[in-house]
Each structure stands twice: as structure tokens, then as C-alpha cells.
Amino acid sequence: MRGLIWFRRDLRTLDNTALIDAIRAVSDSQDDNQGLLALFVVTPEQWQEHHLSPMQADLIRLRLLTLSTELKALNISLAVETVDNFSNCPSLITEVCQRFDIEQVFANAEYELNETTRDAQVEEALTEHDVAFTLCSDKCVFTPGSLLNKQGSYCKVFTPFKKTWLQRFSVEQSVVHKPKSLDVNSLYDQGLEYKGDLTYPTVDSAQWHNNTKDVIAELRRFAIERASDYQQDRDFPALDGTSLLSPYLAIGMLSVRQCIARLLNGRHPEQLNEGEQTWLSELIWREFYQHLIYFEPKLCKGRSFVLWSDNLHWQGENEHLEKWQRGETGYPIIDAAMKQLYQTGWMHNRLRMVVASFLTKDLLLDWHDGEAYFMSQLVDGDFAANNGGWQWSASTGCDAQPYFRIFNPISQGQKFDPDGSFVKQWLPELKAVPTKYVHSPWLWADFPSLDYPDPIVDHKQQREKALQMYKDAKASGS
Ligand SMILES: Cc1cc2nc3c(=O)[nH]c(=O)nc-3n(C[C@H](O)[C@H](O)[C@H](O)COP(=O)(O)OP(=O)(O)OC[C@H]3O[C@@H](n4cnc5c(N)ncnc54)[C@H](O)[C@@H]3O)c2cc1C
Structure with missing residues (x-):
């Protein structure tokens, strides 16, 4: 039997259910025509649409190289193919199957709407060509x-x-579970070999491991x-x-x-x-x-979990979105967190909640903009966790923070970065500010000498506006 293992967001050999099942199926088959090929498909337009961050793309790029070496040790070759988007996957997978005389394709299931639609279409195309498609539960x-x-x-x-x-x-x-090495000839095609290039913008992810x-x-x-x-x-x-x-x-x-x-x-x-x-x-x-x-597939279509929150009338100023993204809001804990995100592709969980609250309830800007920006920067971007985190913070989600709980960016800073060391690490311009003022530097007598902006909004005033905005949305329908 000849099989294809299609890697997606499961870039490992150890404890990979689909890989282990594929190796077992091929090894157990009795015929002489045995072999297993591994495939990863790059879909640049789809990734762009999903806001895949260049840093995560780079981690994937590098990981594919090390994965390829790990797979070789199991006698399996990894091919990497590029098509524009998911809708091209059925024809690509079918072509690869025909080229290599594949009888069964194995993959681990993914649960986002576009991914499940892609897999249903691939299954339909494969069935027409008498190729079986097995989705495993792994995530x-x-x-x-x-x-x-x-x-x-x-x-x-x-x-x-x-x-x-x-x-x-x-x-x-x-x-x-550990995979066994495949004891049969590897399916190999020089033209398919991965050289480490992706047709997608990448940003150096060397600070993260790919091994x-x-x-x-x-x-x-x-x-x-x-x-x-x-x-x-x-x-x-x-x-x-x-x-x-x-x-x-x-x-x-x-x-x-x-x-x-x-x-x-x-x-x-x-x-x-x-x-x-x-x-x-x-x-x-x-x-x-x-x-x-x-x-709730509607979550993958940009809908809020709580129906009334689709009526929220975001009234913030568009130019504040850029200031938030750049870490130029004048609130040190927000700005330090946004610089951490930009520079490392990662942000501490407490701060993800604080900056998400700030975008929605201080700047009164739509959480979808924050969700998309996070995905475009995060090295750990994951649709379900990111959407869940944003909807929790914006009080639009399942089991979310109640809308009247609004984080105060000053007291959150004082509580979780009491000596200001995190803030000073990411905002060296605040190094001289005494601890007492590090989360509200505008109160410090020497503030005018700093190269740091005034707060772009007043937290107390914005809090009142946010409460009203949520009350109005709730009153206008369920
Ligand atoms: C607005 C917002 C956006 C977020 N976006 C993402 C995202 O795109 N990808 C992502 O993996 N996490 C996301 N999270 C959840 C959480 O912030 C990160 O998982 C965590 O900060 C990762 O750091 P860690 O590996 O050190 O986590 P640890 O604290 O060590 O937790 C271990 C693991 O548990 C999982 N995890 C932890 N907290 C959560 C959580 N609240 N929700 C779901 N999974 C969790 C992660 O896989 C994490 O690696 C988001 C949270 C918020 C509030």
C-alpha cells in the first residue's frame, strides 16, 4: 500500500497520530507496492487572509527543514508544494496521489471552518479517484x-x-506514542524536495526553537x-x-x-x-x-458569541489603532506589552488581556482589529485561542469577562509589574522614572524631559463611555 501523510499544524514526528497510523497502515499492508510520502502545502493567499504572521511563517519554514531530517531518519521523504489557497488543495492532493500511485491519505483533523471545508472538498475529490482520506483526532x-x-x-x-x-x-x-521507522522504500522525487523557501513574507524567528x-x-x-x-x-x-x-x-x-x-x-x-x-x-x-x-462555526465567520454584542457601536478614533499597535498610547504597561509583541512575536498572557481590554474599552475600537493585528504578529497565533482571548476580553464571548469589568491600565501595571522592571525593559526611555510614577509617568515632575507621549485618552472618561456603549448594545437587541 502506498500512503501520503499530509502535515498541517502538526509538525512533529513524535506522538503524531496521523503519521503513526500511516506508518502502521503501510507497514501492515501485504503488497509489494509499499511506500509513504509526506507532504506540506504552503497556501500564501490563504495565510494572508488568515493574517498568518511572518514570524510564525518563518518558524514553519525552519521547522519544515528539521522535520524533513527527522522524517528521513524514518525513511520518509517530505515534499513541500505551494498553491494559492485552500480551494486549490483538492486538485493538488489528487495530482500528488496520482503521480505516486497513493491509495490512502492520512492527516490530523483541524476544526476551524475554512480548514474543515477544505478537508471535505479534498475528501470528495479523493473519493472520485478511489483514494481513501483518513482524518485522525490528534490536536x-x-x-x-x-x-x-x-x-x-x-x-x-x-x-x-x-x-x-x-x-x-x-x-x-x-x-x-513514538513512530516506528518505515521498513520499506521511500517515495522520493527530486522535484518535490524542500529547499527552505516559502512564497510568503518571513521575519527572523531565530529566537524560537525549530528543533x-x-x-x-x-x-x-x-x-x-x-x-x-x-x-x-x-x-x-x-x-x-x-x-x-x-x-x-x-x-x-x-x-x-x-x-x-x-x-x-x-x-x-x-x-x-x-x-x-x-x-x-x-x-x-x-x-x-x-x-x-x-x-460554533459562526466564530470563524467573525461573529461574536453573544448575539447582542454584534450591535456594539465602536466609536473610537481610527488613528488610535496605530498608536496602540506601535506602543505609543502613553500608558507604559500597554506600550511595553505592544513592543514585546512586535519584537518577539509573543506577549505575556496577563498583558494580552490588559491590552485587549484597553483597545476595546479605553480606545473603544473593534476587537476584530485587535484579533487580526495579534494574528499578524504572534509567533504562537492560533485562531481558536486568539478569538477566544479577544472575545473574553471584549466581553463578547463565551464565558467572557462581564462588560462592566474594565481593566485599569495604571493599577494593572502597579499590581503585576510593581517595580516597573518589565516596563523599563521594553521602554528604556522610562529608565529614570521613579518606581512610584513608572505606571503614570505624566504625574512625575520631570515628565516633560522624557521622550514619551502623554496618554492618548483619559481612562476614567473612557470607562464611562465604554459602559454606556455596552449598555446601549445590550438594550438594542439580544
Ligand atoms: C487576547 C488574547 C489573545 C490570545 N491569543 C493566543 C494565540 O493566538 N495563541 C495561543 O496559543 N494563545 C493565545 N492566548 C492565550 C495565552 O495568552 C497564551 O497561550 C499564553 O500567553 C502563551 O504563553 P505560554 O506558552 O507561556 O503559556 P502557559 O501559561 O505556559 O500555558 C501553557 C499553554 O496553555 C495554553 N494556554 C494558556 N493560556 C491559554 C488561554 N487563555 N487560552 C488558550 N490556551 C491557553 C497555550 O497553549 C500555552 O502554551 C491569547 C490570550 C488572549 C487574552
Whole structure:
């Protein structure tokens, strides 16, 4: 049997369900015509439409090179093909199958609307050519759609989702599966070999790992040295308190099972300490948002989860969007966070919530603009987590922050960056500001000597306007 393993956001050989199934199917087949080809498809127009960041594209580019080496060690060749967008995938995959006499295509399921539509179209095209298409469940511990509450409907609130998740979880679900090496001839075509070029703009991602060994070492280090302190450290951006593994989970260099297996290290979730349990909860949040897009495809069409919030009349000034993006709002915690994002492709979770609140409830600008900008910058951009995070912050989402809770950018800074070290790291122009004023430098007598802007809006005034804006939307329909 000849098979094709189609890689998407699952760029790993270890614990990759579709790859393992494909190797097994090919190895178990009895005929002489055995072989397995791996394929990755670059879709530049689609990526642009999805706002894929140049930094994540670069991480994918580099990862494909290391993945190709890992696959060679398993006797599998990786081909990389480019088509404009998802709608070209059915013909491309069919052509590759015909060229290599492939009988079965394996891939791991994705749950975003465009991705599920693409896969349905690919399946239809393959069926016409008598090629089987097998989609495996890999991205989450529980396949999206499979965790329901006692009434048989899906959980719209995180806490019951997490409770059900933990009740149904068994340690076997976190077993990390290793692929066997393919003991047959590799399918190989010189013309398909990947040279490390993508027809997509890229920005150097060298500060992130593209090698499996290094990522696993990071996971190990976090689980052993920092997970226990996660609960107390995770909200302080100046501390090394979170795992920084999100880029690898986002492009599938790492599986959620690898994370959980390393965290548990032979224990049951109940035996974890508080810090470790909190980290597990974050991995469950990731699953919650995957389940949500599965049940609510409207989220992939730009709709809010809460119906009345589609009536929000955003009344902010357009030029403030650029100031927010550039980190020139005059609020140090916001500006430092936005500079961190721009320079590293990553932003601390506490700050993602604070800057998202600021865009929507201080600048009164549409969360969709923030969502798109984040995707265009984040090295860990993931549609479900990003949409979930934005809708949570904008109070338009499932189990979201109530609209009357509005983060104060000054007190958030004082609470989570008390000595201002995070702010000073990203805004060196504030180095001389005494700690007392670092989150409200305009109150410092020497402020005029600084090369730093006045606040672009007054938080108290904007808060009142935001409350009214939300009240009006709520009153105008459900
Ligand atoms: C407005 C906004 C946008 C966001 N956009 C993204 C995004 O595009 N991609 C993304 O992976 N996360 C996103 N998040 C969630 C979260 O901020 C990041 O996952 C986290 O900061 C990544 O850092 P870490 O790996 O050190 O996380 P850790 O704290 O170490 O958590 C471990 C892992 O759990 C998952 N996780 C943690 N928190 C969340 C959460 N709230 N929702 C979903 N998954 C979570 C991530 O995969 C993360 O790597 C967003 C949050 C907000 C508020």
C-alpha cells in the first residue's frame, strides 16, 4: 500500500497520530507496492487572509527543514508544494496521489471552518479517484465535540468543561506514542524536495526553537523547575513564570499529550500541586476554545458569541489603532506589552488581556482589529485561542469577562509589574522614572524631559463611555 501523510499544524514526528497510523497502515499492508510520502502545502493567499504572521511563517519554514531530517531518519521523504489557497488543495492532493500511485491519505483533523471545508472538498475529490482520506483526532486530548454535559449539550462555561474533562481523563490519554521507522522504500522525487523557501513574507524567528530536542528540553525544564511555582508567578510579566511553549503547540511541534505526560510524570492530575494543576487548567482552556469553534462555526465567520454584542457601536478614533499597535498610547504597561509583541512575536498572557481590554474599552475600537493585528504578529497565533482571548476580553464571548469589568491600565501595571522592571525593559526611555510614577509617568515632575507621549485618552472618561456603549448594545437587541 502506498500512503501520503499530509502535515498541517502538526509538525512533529513524535506522538503524531496521523503519521503513526500511516506508518502502521503501510507497514501492515501485504503488497509489494509499499511506500509513504509526506507532504506540506504552503497556501500564501490563504495565510494572508488568515493574517498568518511572518514570524510564525518563518518558524514553519525552519521547522519544515528539521522535520524533513527527522522524517528521513524514518525513511520518509517530505515534499513541500505551494498553491494559492485552500480551494486549490483538492486538485493538488489528487495530482500528488496520482503521480505516486497513493491509495490512502492520512492527516490530523483541524476544526476551524475554512480548514474543515477544505478537508471535505479534498475528501470528495479523493473519493472520485478511489483514494481513501483518513482524518485522525490528534490536536486535543478529547476530540472536539466529544465532551458534553449531562444534558447532552456542549459546555458554554469553562468550569463545567474542565470538571467533565478531569472526570473523564485517564492517564492512558497522555501516553506519548513514538513512530516506528518505515521498513520499506521511500517515495522520493527530486522535484518535490524542500529547499527552505516559502512564497510568503518571513521575519527572523531565530529566537524560537525549530528543533525537537530543544523544545522537549524546554518542556522538561519548565515541568521540573517552574511548574510548581506557576500559580504564584504566572501573572508577573517580568518573571520567567510561564512555559513559553505556545509557539510549539500552535504549529504542532509539541503535542498536548507530551505536555501532560511530562507534567504528570506518572501521577494522576489530583496528585499535582497547585501550580501544576493551574498549568494543566491552561492546557484545558486551549481545548475549551477548540471545542467552542467546533460547535460554533459562526466564530470563524467573525461573529461574536453573544448575539447582542454584534450591535456594539465602536466609536473610537481610527488613528488610535496605530498608536496602540506601535506602543505609543502613553500608558507604559500597554506600550511595553505592544513592543514585546512586535519584537518577539509573543506577549505575556496577563498583558494580552490588559491590552485587549484597553483597545476595546479605553480606545473603544473593534476587537476584530485587535484579533487580526495579534494574528499578524504572534509567533504562537492560533485562531481558536486568539478569538477566544479577544472575545473574553471584549466581553463578547463565551464565558467572557462581564462588560462592566474594565481593566485599569495604571493599577494593572502597579499590581503585576510593581517595580516597573518589565516596563523599563521594553521602554528604556522610562529608565529614570521613579518606581512610584513608572505606571503614570505624566504625574512625575520631570515628565516633560522624557521622550514619551502623554496618554492618548483619559481612562476614567473612557470607562464611562465604554459602559454606556455596552449598555446601549445590550438594550438594542439580544
Ligand atoms: C487576547 C488574547 C489573545 C490570545 N491569543 C493566543 C494565540 O493566538 N495563541 C495561543 O496559543 N494563545 C493565545 N492566548 C492565550 C495565552 O495568552 C497564551 O497561550 C499564553 O500567553 C502563551 O504563553 P505560554 O506558552 O507561556 O503559556 P502557559 O501559561 O505556559 O500555558 C501553557 C499553554 O496553555 C495554553 N494556554 C494558556 N493560556 C491559554 C488561554 N487563555 N487560552 C488558550 N490556551 C491557553 C497555550 O497553549 C500555552 O502554551 C491569547 C490570550 C488572549 C487574552
